[in-house]
Amino acid sequence: MKRYMVLLLLLVQYNSYAQDHALYEKPPVFPKCDSLQITALQKCFDANVYALIYDNFKVPEHVIKENYKGEVVVIFEVDTAGVFKIIYIEAMYDTLKTEVKRVFSAFPKIQPATYNGRKTYKQYTLPIKIPLVDQTEGTQNLAKQNAISKQEQQAKAEFDSVNKSLKIFDNKAYGSQLNIPFIHSDYSRFDRNMNLVGTNSHTASKPLVYEDVSKYYDFKTEKEKLQKETDTWAGRKLWNEHLVQLQGTDYWFTIDPILDLEVGKDTDADFNSTYNNTRGVLVQGGLGKKFNFYSAVFESQGRFADYVNQYAESLKAFGPDPAIIPGRGIAKRFKTDSYDYPVAEAYLSYAPAKFLNIQFGHGKNFIGDGYRSLLLSDVASPHPFLKLNTTFWKIKYTNTWMWLKDVRPEVVADKAFLTKYIANHYLSWNVSKKLNIGLFESVLWTNSNNRGFDVNYLNPIIFYRAIEFETGQGAGNALLGASGKYKFNDNVNMYSQFILDEFSLSDIKGGEKSWKNKYGYQLGVKYYNAFKVENLLLQMEYNRVRPYTYSHNTIVLNYAHNNQSMAHLWGANFSETILIGRYHYKRWFADAKLIFGVRGLDYNNGTDNFSYGGDIYRNYNDRPFDTGVKVGQGLKTKIFNGNIQAGYLINPATNLKLFTDITVRNFNPEAETASTFKNNTVWFNFGIRTDLFNWYFDN
Numbered sequence: 001m002k003r004y005m006v007l008l009l010l011l012v013q014y015n016s017y018a019q020d021h022a023l024y025e026k027p028p029v030f031p032k033c034d035s036l037q038i039t040a041l042q043k044c045f046d047a048n049v050y051a052l053i054y055d056n057f058k059v060p061e062h063v064i065k066e067n068y069k070g071e072v073v074v075i076f077e078v079d080t081a082g083v084f085k086i087i088y089i090e091a092m093y094d095t096l097k098t099e100v101k102r103v104f105s106a107f108p109k110i111q112p113a114t115y116n117g118r119k120t121y122k123q124y125t126l127p128i129k130i131p132l133v134d135q136t137e138g139t140q141n142l143a144k145q146n147a148i149s150k151q152e153q154q155a156k157a158e159f160d161s162v163n164k165s166l167k168i169f170d171n172k173a174y175g176s177q178l179n180i181p182f183i184h185s186d187y188s189r190f191d192r193n194m195n196l197v198g199t200n201s202h203t204a205s206k207p208l209v210y211e212d213v214s215k216y217y218d219f220k221t222e223k224e225k226l227q228k229e230t231d232t233w234a235g236r237k238l239w240n241e242h243l244v245q246l247q248g249t250d251y252w253f254t255i256d257p258i259l260d261l262e263v264g265k266d267t268d269a270d271f272n273s274t275y276n277n278t279r280g281v282l283v284q285g286g287l288g289k290k291f292n293f294y295s296a297v298f299e300s301q302g303r304f305a306d307y308v309n310q311y312a313e314s315l316k317a318f319g320p321d322p323a324i325i326p327g328r329g330i331a332k333r334f335k336t337d338s339y340d341y342p343v344a345e346a347y348l349s350y351a352p353a354k355f356l357n358i359q360f361g362h363g364k365n366f367i368g369d370g371y372r373s374l375l376l377s378d379v380a381s382p383h384p385f386l387k388l389n390t391t392f393w394k395i396k397y398t399n400t401w402m403w404l405k406d407v408r409p410e411v412v413a414d415k416a417f418l419t420k421y422i423a424n425h426y427l428s429w430n431v432s433k434k435l436n437i438g439l440f441e442s443v444l445w446t447n448s449n450n451r452g453f454d455v456n457y458l459n460p461i462i463f464y465r466a467i468e469f470e471t472g473q474g475a476g477n478a479l480l481g482a483s484g485k486y487k488f489n490d491n492v493n494m495y496s497q498f499i500l501d502e503f504s505l506s507d508i509k510g511g512e513k514s515w516k517n518k519y520g521y522q523l524g525v526k527y528y529n530a531f532k533v534e535n536l537l538l539q540m541e542y543n544r545v546r547p548y549t550y551s552h553n554t555i556v557l558n559y560a561h562n563n564q565s566m567a568h569l570w571g572a573n574f575s576e577t578i579l580i581g582r583y584h585y586k587r588w589f590a591d592a593k594l595i596f597g598v599r600g601l602d603y604n605n606g607t608d609n610f611s612y613g614g615d616i617y618r619n620y621n622d623r624p625f626d627t628g629v630k631v632g633q634g635l636k637t638k639i640f641n642g643n644i645q646a647g648y649l650i651n652p653a654t655n656l657k658l659f660t661d662i663t664v665r666n667f668n669p670e671a672e673t674a675s676t677f678k679n680n681t682v683w684f685n686f687g688i689r690t691d692l693f694n695w696y697f698d699n
Contacts, residue, residue, distance in 0.1 A: 028078040028122055029111040046142045049126065050135045056103045059132055060095040072096050072128040076104065080119040082112040087123070096130070162248075169245040171653070172252045174219040177292045177349040177357055178284060179207035181655065181692045182366060182378060185591050188537045188582045190217035192528035196490050202396035202428040204438055204483060205389065206366040209349070209357060212391075226587055226652045242653050253285025256654045258298060262687030268680060269306040271337055276302035276687070282654075294361075295346040296692060300328075303338040304697075305683040307665060311699050312339070314675070315563040317407035318417070324562055326569070327696055329381045330407075345382050357389040364693070365400055367426050367440065368483065369495040370524045370541050371578055371593075372568050375440045375481045376400070376424065379696050380564035388460060394430040399423075399460040403453075404561035406446075408617070411556055418556060420446040422566070423457035433487075440481030440499075446556050477501075477557040479550075491529050497522040499567070501549045501559075512627040515613070515620065520545030520572070539580040547573040547600065547613020547629050548620045558616045565616060569696055573600040573614035575631050576639075587649040589657075595641040595698050600634040605673045610634075635676060637669040641698040650688070660686040663697060 026038060033044035075088040084107040089097045113122035124142040129135065180187070187206075193216040194201040201216060210219065228239040237243055244255035258280030266274055278300040286292040302325075303309065312323035312331065323331045323339055331339035347361020364378040365385060384403040389396065406418040424442035431437055445454060480500045487493040501518035508517060524541035549572040550559040559566050570576070576597035583590050600614050610624040612634025623629075647659030663683040669676050 024116050026114045028082065028113045030108075031110070034111075042142075047136045049124075049142070052107060053103060053126075053128060054132065054134050054136065056106060057128065057132055058099060059130060060093065060099065063093055063096065063130065068092060068130060070130055072100060072130060074100055074104075074126045074128065075123065076126065077121050077123040078110065078112060079121045080112050082110045100128070165248045167247050167249070169247045169252070171220065171223075171245075172247065172286055173254075173284065174210050175214055176210050176286050177290065177351050178210055178286070178294060179347070179349070179359075180210055180213060182207040182364075183655075183691050183694055184371060185582055185589065186655070186691070189222075189535075189584065191526070191537070192491070193217045195485075195487055195493050195526075195528075197487050198433045200394060200430055202391070202430070202436070204367055204369055204428055204436075204485075205396065205398040205426055206368075209389075211351075223652045226649070239651060240653060241651075251285065251287050253283065254653075256282045256690070258282050258296060258690045258692070259656070260298075260300070260687065260689040262302075262685055262689070264305075264683060264685035264687075266305040267682040271303065271306075274302075274304055274683065274685065275338075276300065276304070278302075278689075282690070282692070290351045292349045293347075294349070296344070298328075298343040298345075300342065301334045301338055301340050305663070305665075305681055307667065307679055307681055308697055308699075309337075309339075317563065318409040318412045319415075324381065324407075324564070326564065326699065327379055327381065327693070329562070343382065355390060355392045357391075359385075359387045359389075361385060365402075367398075367438075368497055368522075369485055369526075370497070370522055370543075371539065371580060372522065372541065372543050372576075374497045374499040374520050374522050374543065374545065374567050375426070375483070376442070377565070377567050377569070378694055379569040380560070380566055381562040383561055390460075396428040397460075398426045398428075400425075401453075401457070402561075404444075404566075406556050406560075407562055418446065420444060420556060421453055421457075422559075425460065428483075435487075436483075436485040438483035440483065441478070442481070442559075443476045443478045444557055444559060445476035477552045477559070479559065492525065492527050494523070494525045496524070499545070499549065501551075513629050515548055515623055515626050515629045517629075518546055518549040518551075518572075520549050520568075533583075535584050537580075537582040539578075539582075541578040541580075542576070543568060543578075544575040544631060545570075545572045546631055547633060548611075548623070549573075549613075550616040551613070551618065551620055553619050553621055555619055560616055563617065569699055570597070570599055571614050571616040573612060573631060573633065574598060587652075588647075589649065590646040591644070593641075593643045593698075595639070597639040597641075598632045599637045599639060600632045601637055601669065601676055603635050603671075603673055604675060635669055635671060635673070637667065637676070639668070640664075640666040643698070655691045656688065657691050658688050660684075665698075 027042045027045050029041055030045060030048040032048060033041055036044055070092055072089065072091040074086065076084055076086050078084055084104050086101060086104050089100050091097050112119045114120060126142060190213055194203050194213065199216060230236055230239055242254035242256050246253055258278065260276055260278035262276040264274040278298055280296060280298040282296045284294045312325050315324035316322060317324060317330055321330050321332045325331045325339060325341045328341050328343050331341035334340040345363045347359050347363055349357065349359045351357045362384050363382050365376060365387065366378045367373055367376040386401045388399040402422040404420050404422060406420060411418040422442060422444045424440065427439045429437050443457060481498060483497045485493055485495045499520045502516055503519065522541065522543045524539065527538040530536045530538040545568060550565065550567060551572065552558055565571050574597060576595055579594040581592045600612050602612050602615055611618040611620055611622050612624070613620065614634065642664045643661060645659055645661035647657050650656040650658055665681040667679040669678065672678060
């Protein structure tokens with residue numbers, strides 16, 4: 001409001017001069033001018049100002065020695081109390097600006113200007129000639145000069161006013177609507193805080209935003225504990241700060257480089273080494289208190305362990321590109337045996353009300369409290385999404401709409417990938433201090449009959465199963481799910497998930513293990529500060545999914561994107577046990593993971609070409625039998641995957657880490673085929689990485 005009043009007064013003054021309404025306005029008055037007629041007051045004011053400058057201004061020695069000739073332009077005002085205040089100074093030398101400030105600070109307090117009988121402020125523009133001369137006589141009237149150039153004066157002062165609005169950077173991200181990058185090991189740092197008995201937190205719908213987590217975990221304090229003492233700019237940027245960090249009155253942003261530079265050795269591979277070479281840039285920030293943005297661009301080349309390379313090439317899309325890097329995207333050939341895979345992720349996050357957060361972007365989401373998710377996982381490539389998080393009372397309600405691609409040759413039309421859509425909602429309810437229950441519903445459909453994105457599913461509170469039924473048999477694929485979490489105490493909680501793709505009560509009662517009973521479940525437990533060791537997390541998880549879950553009798557309505565599952569990366573027809581340990585001390589961290597699993601794969605050997613329910617991209621019309629269906633049927637394969645990683649957090653602000661890890665993998669099918677064969681891998685790896693997402697190399 002003050003700005004508008006000032007602007008209004010400026011316009012009033014300008015119009016007064018233009019129309020020569022001198023009877024309404026009186027300029028500021030020095031004591032020496034008090035007895036003069038009103039028509040002579042402005043000239044007297046000008047003369048006194050110039051006299052004070054001429055008598056007190058000292059041109060700096062170095063300016064004199066350099067024989068400088070020019071002028072200093074000063075915009076100043078006399079406020080309603082009669083005090084002189086400098087608004088803007090334009091000068092060749094900073095020392096001249098300093099001298100102007102000194103001289104004006106010694107100006108006496110005088111009678112303020114008046115307009116229509118009321119006190120008002122008055123602005124002037126004053127040129128001071130260098131070398132200094134007596135400008136008392138024969139000078140242009142300051143008031144007229146000011147009236148003519150007021151807009152120019154404001155424009156010339158604008159850039160400096162922006163600089164003056166900058167503040168000390170205090171990382172507004174920690175209380176913002178930005179997502180905390182979803183990395184399992186990093187989330188374990190605050191997982192206990194959010195799961196204390198009595199909290200009203202909701203932890204399943206990820207990524208979580210800083211503002212929600214900051215109620216339970218003090219990011220700023222924890223980061224300050226990790227600060228390194230350094231006096232140099234390079235030291236601060238390496239150990240403690242963002243490369244570029246800027247904060248103003250109602251905005252902030254940071255800019256950081258992205259690095260993932262790794263080198264390793266796969267003992268089972270023919271090539272000499274593995275590597276990953278990622279460079280990129282990350283920009284994030286906020287405008288006001290409710291709007292935030294995030295953008296990350298990655299340019300990468302890499303060659304991974306041989307089993308990862310083979311898996312990436314098995315995901316190959318239609319076209320000349322040889323692979324899809326798991327979790328990242330389509331890759332083109334780089335050199336003879338490596339891949340080039342650019343990736344971009346970005347989103348806008350807005351909170352129009354305290355209870356609502358809206359996000360639109362290109363990235364990944366996750367639902368669950370475990371290492372795996374049977375509802376919605378982050379193992380597939382980034383994709384466009386729209387998400388609404390609504391939190392009130394004891395409830396958090398998450399709606400997510402996603403735009404996905406089926407990239408197989410058999411569904412491509414005019415060399416364009418098939419677009420399909422997912423709409424899901426997940427309701428998390430804290431029943432008590434210890435018990436949380438979640439309900440999940442999802443539907444997937446394609447652009448059949450030019451249907452496009454069906455507006456029926458934009459309704460965030462409708463039941464998707466009913467809409468799917470109304471739009472036609474086979475028009476979509478609906479899944480139902482549930483989750484649960486129980487806190488035994490502050491250090492131990494148990495979590496679970498259940499996914500239901502299709503269900504036949506009569507077949508369940510029949511006890512014949514029908515193929516129609518397509519479901520899966522998860523059971524897990526977390527032990528924080530295990531055995532009274534602070535910051536030690538132990539986790540055990542069991543996942544089991546029956547054959548044909550997530551698949552459909554049509555070729556395209558599977559729960560997948562870019563040839564990767566939108567739930568568990570193994571698809572269906574498997575069981576697995578996972579043991580995880582995580583520990584951190586100051587900037588040091590260590591993680592260990594053991595996975596024991598059994599999968600049922602397809603033979604595809606020309607003799608046995610049946611679908612046994614593990615490949616969710618196959619329809620189940622060519623199944624070998626309708627009953628006696630069990631987990632692990634088909635080509636039974638035992639899998640062991642172990643990984644140990646240790647490292648050092650170089651910069652907490654950017655999450656730059658130095659790490660080394662060892663992966664041991666044993667893949668042991670009961671019989672070997674052209675695409676399935678025994679494999680034993682030991683993969684050593686070392687690198688430096690800006691940690692922003694989860695890598696899943698346990699396929």
